[in-house]
Amino acid sequence: MTTAxxxxxxxxxxxxxxxxxxxxxxxxxxxxxxxxxxGPTITAVDTVEQIPGLMFLRFPIGHAYLWHGDGGLTLIxxxxxxxxxxxxxxxxxxxxxxxxxxxxxxxxxxxxHAGAAADIAAWGEAEVLAGHADVPFLTGRSPRAAARSxxxxxxxx
Numbered sequence: 001m002t003t004a005x006x007x008x009x010x011x012x013x014x015x016x017x018x019x020x021x022x023x024x025x026x027x028x029x030x031x032x033x034x035x036x037x038x039g040p041t042i043t044a045v046d047t048v049e050q051i052p053g054l055m056f057l058r059f060p061i062g063h064a065y066l067w068h069g070d071g072g073l074t075l076i077x078x079x080x081x082x083x084x085x086x087x088x089x090x091x092x093x094x095x096x097x098x099x100x101x102x103x104x105x106x107x108x109x110x111x112x113h114a115g116a117a118a119d120i121a122a123w124g125e126a127e128v129l130a131g132h133a134d135v136p137f138l139t140g141r142s143p144r145a146a147a148r149s150x151x152x153x154x155x156x157x
Contacts, residue, residue, distance in 0.1 A: 045079075045086050047093065057090050059083060062112030066091065072102035075120065077113045084119035099124035106130040109137035 046058040050065075057064040062079040064087060073096055078087065088098040104126045106114045114130075117138065121128055130138055 045083075045090055047090055055090070055094065057087065059086075062110075062115065066094065068094065068096070073100055074103040074105060075101055075126075076105045077107055078104070078116040078120055080112050080115035082116065084116040084123075087116065087120065088123070101126045104128045106134065106138065109134040114138060 047066075048056040048058060050056050053068045055066040055068075057066060057079070059079040062083075063077065064079050064083075065076040066087075067074040067076065073091070075087065078084070091098050091101070098120075101120070101123060104117060104120055106117060106129065108114070108131065114134075117128070120126070135141070
């Protein structure tokens with residue numbers, strides 16, 4: 001996994017939350033691969049408690065999980081572009097503030113899993129975790145960099 005702070009405290013050379021912006025710019029497609037003009041507008045999301053401390057955020061496209069453990073709040077995936085306000089509302093509904101998010105874990109770079117990563121990382125000082133091969137896609141570096149990488153491990157987002 002890759003770890004890096006991404007909030008205001010991370011501002012500086014190579015440490016800006018905007019480095020995750022490319023994912024939010026990727027086009028959406030329907031289940032048959034046809035492009036959509038814009039990402040879907042989602043104003044509410046179903047939340048389902050899976051086990052104590054783990055909430056499933058059910059979106060029409062791309063789901064997310066919110067874990068509240070001893071180390072604070074962790075969001076696993078972000079759903080698609082534009083979902084940050086809906087996730088913020090879901091976090092508030094659990095009695096927490098969006099800025100109290102401590103970790104953002106991205107399972108992979110696809111926009112239905114990481115589409116709102118840049119927006120969510122900008123809420124505060126969340127540590128962003130992603131797989132080494134996904135970093136070039138999430139940071140906007142050439143996708144060819146991921147194809148050339150044949151190692152597993154960590155890198156900085």
